Amino acid sequence: MGDPLDRRDELERALELAAAEARAYLEGLARDPVQPPGSAALLEEGAGGGVQGRGAPLGGELPQHGDGALTAVTELARLAREAATRSSGPRFFHFVIGGTTPAALAADWLASALDQNAAAWVASPFGTRLEQVAIDWLRQLFRLPPEFGGVLVTGGTMANFTCLAAAREWCAERAGFDAAEEGLAGAPQIPVLTSGYVHASAMKSLALLGIGRAGVHKLSRDARGRLDLPALADRLARLDGGPAIVIANAGEVNAGDFDPIEDMADLAERHGAWLHVDGAFGLFARLSPRTEALTAGAERASSVSSDGHKWLNVPHDCGFAFVREDRWRRGAFSEQADYLPPLDSPRPAFAYYSPEGSRRARALAVWATLRAYGAEGYRAMVERHLDVAGHLVKRIDAEPAFERLAEAPLNIVCFRWRPPGVSEEDRLDDLNRRLGEALLEDGRVFAGTTLFEGRVAFRPAIVNWQTGAEDVDLLVDVLLELGARLLEGEPAPA
Numbered sequence: 001m002g003d004p005l006d007r008r009d010e011l012e013r014a015l016e017l018a019a020a021e022a023r024a025y026l027e028g029l030a031r032d033p034v035q036p037p038g039s040a041a042l043l044e045e046g047a048g049g050g051v052q053g054r055g056a057p058l059g060g061e062l063p064q065h066g067d068g069a070l071t072a073v074t075e076l077a078r079l080a081r082e083a084a085t086r087s088s089g090p091r092f093f094h095f096v097i098g099g100t101t102p103a104a105l106a107a108d109w110l111a112s113a114l115d116q117n118a119a120a121w122v123a124s125p126f127g128t129r130l131e132q133v134a135i136d137w138l139r140q141l142f143r144l145p146p147e148f149g150g151v152l153v154t155g156g157t158m159a160n161f162t163c164l165a166a167a168r169e170w171c172a173e174r175a176g177f178d179a180a181e182e183g184l185a186g187a188p189q190i191p192v193l194t195s196g197y198v199h200a201s202a203m204k205s206l207a208l209l210g211i212g213r214a215g216v217h218k219l220s221r222d223a224r225g226r227l228d229l230p231a232l233a234d235r236l237a238r239l240d241g242g243p244a245i246v247i248a249n250a251g252e253v254n255a256g257d258f259d260p261i262e263d264m265a266d267l268a269e270r271h272g273a274w275l276h277v278d279g280a281f282g283l284f285a286r287l288s289p290r291t292e293a294l295t296a297g298a299e300r301a302s303s304v305s306s307d308g309h310k311w312l313n314v315p316h317d318c319g320f321a322f323v324r325e326d327r328w329r330r331g332a333f334s335e336q337a338d339y340l341p342p343l344d345s346p347r348p349a350f351a352y353y354s355p356e357g358s359r360r361a362r363a364l365a366v367w368a369t370l371r372a373y374g375a376e377g378y379r380a381m382v383e384r385h386l387d388v389a390g391h392l393v394k395r396i397d398a399e400p401a402f403e404r405l406a407e408a409p410l411n412i413v414c415f416r417w418r419p420p421g422v423s424e425e426d427r428l429d430d431l432n433r434r435l436g437e438a439l440l441e442d443g444r445v446f447a448g449t450t451l452f453e454g455r456v457a458f459r460p461a462i463v464n465w466q467t468g469a470e471d472v473d474l475l476v477d478v479l480l481e482l483g484a485r486l487l488e489g490e491p492a493p494a
């Protein structure tokens, strides 16, 4: 089969196939196992991995002569059915992963069909204008002041990267050099001050930006990582007005806790530091009067990041970077070339504000979901999730075999299994680790483990638009069932 043009007549059938498959997949999301049994073997290279029932290898040699779109899409769909992780379903509490609202999903399909390049107005006025509107609607949703501008990126990591790139330019100028132009070689270390809550993606961004992880001071007052505010005040005072980046964490991954953003904003203001707020999922606390106080002060930041594929429930990949001042927003990203639009063009070019050049029109999904459900719809969803988290807290507290390890201020409940009669910490860690593995192996419901104050713990995160109380009930029931089974194989306590 050669040139795709020779088989253009397959298009309609291929799209119909994809739509039918997608419909069946989505319809099964609420009941199918999160990870289909046997999927690992199916995917493993060299272990007979192939499309079940056909024996056709998934990998192997690059096909020299293709079989056409219908065969390829049929095989892909079959494989997806048997091996795709139902992470967009209501029973996936691992990491912090949202699903896709109907409006977002349909719009994302259109984004693929229209295949707009949202790099600049000239490449796609439609994609560019939608991004302007989407960013402004998000800014309003998060109640950030009008001077904030932003850009859509691939996720929370790139949102942190984009914001911290702006912070780097700002710090460099205050120290008397141009980081984008001259690089950081020989430059003074930019101090980064934060709590133990700082997310791995911020550390990764700082490494990528050449600021380096070594310049990060995690000022924790306890094993949990909570901010030592007096230490932050002291560090900033000792810098004597020298440039610094303060990172406030709005929603940390272990228990959904928050740094005291307002206090950090006061200190950043007093000492002239750049305040960045990482609100990958926690920024959504601003949507409900029940939780908005947790993020008080975020509106005073120099930059704020958040995520689309978490609590907004748009498809991967999507994140938002907001920077207060336009000057720093462009920073290192506005690299011009003769064939590209001028930097001072009155028409926007989001490529001049983001790490990417050519860019998927992510704004379609963001615009559509906000148009479909509005701020009120999202407030209602966030509050439903707060209620689900509250319900899980009650279930955990009512079960003698579980021990809750932290308050649940938002949407993450941190707890561990503590079977009656077991008290040794090492044994508890081992049991929880094994229970975590058994849970993923079982596949009916997914939640991950972490280390909370040095103890192995579960930390289910509730962000999926379809999740209800019955889904967290299932999590508790399955953990109890698997725990009992695990203990059956254990020697009786002495």
Ligand SMILES: Cc1ncc(COP(=O)(O)O)c(C=O)c1O
Pocket (backbone or CB within 6 Å): 095, 096, 154, 155, 156, 157, 158, 160, 199, 201, 202, 250, 251, 252, 253, 278, 279, 280, 281, 307, 319
């Ligand atoms: C607080 C925080 N920041 C950043 C990220 C990184 O986001 P992403 O995985 O979308 O890059 C996460 C992901 O869970 C997060 O929880």
